[in-house]
Amino acid sequence: MPLDTARPGSRPERLTAQEARRRLEHERASRLVQLKAIEEAGGEEGDHLMAAQKDSAQRVLKDIDAAFDRIEAGTYGTCQECGQPVPVERLEILPYARCCVGCQRRTA
Template sequence: MPSEMLRPASHHRWTLAHEMHQRLEHERTSRLAQLAALKESAPTGTDTQLAVQMNAIRRVLAEIEAAQSRLTSDTYGTCQACDRPIPAERLEILPYARCCVGCQERTG
């Protein structure tokens, strides 16, 4: 097989997607562990402070799962507001970012 068929660019893209999938899965697992730990610390569920914390984690979980489905549908890493690619450095910090920094600041 000729080596040019390997197409470095798409190979890189695949590697990145694979890597992001693993990172997102890791983020998801650790959020689920946090939730379980919080639940255990207050089994009655009457602590409002705790409820707020748990809701925040659930929101992040939803973001992570949305990012995972964007990875699957190949729309991951594209800003949902301006349709431009989200810089890799941003995804490095926030793997489940929906928007680039500019749009994030504009929309809040």
């Protein structure tokens, strides 16, 4: 299972399920606030920037939901491309990351 319990006095190699959920909830809340602000701002009918921002926030929300699913399935923190662990530092910054940096670069 890719989620480990924290080891006292050392940096864990994996996020705990509780920590991963906390980070994902924070990201979800941030994106929902962002979407609300975009909707309240309204914008013009053809405002491409606002539409792009809204699409981006909605994509991230889908990625966050998929990360919650990976936690439940026991695959959170494992690269979906190569099967290796995603470094904890990457998950701390981008808790909904599906891939390690190397695989992300190859698929981008």
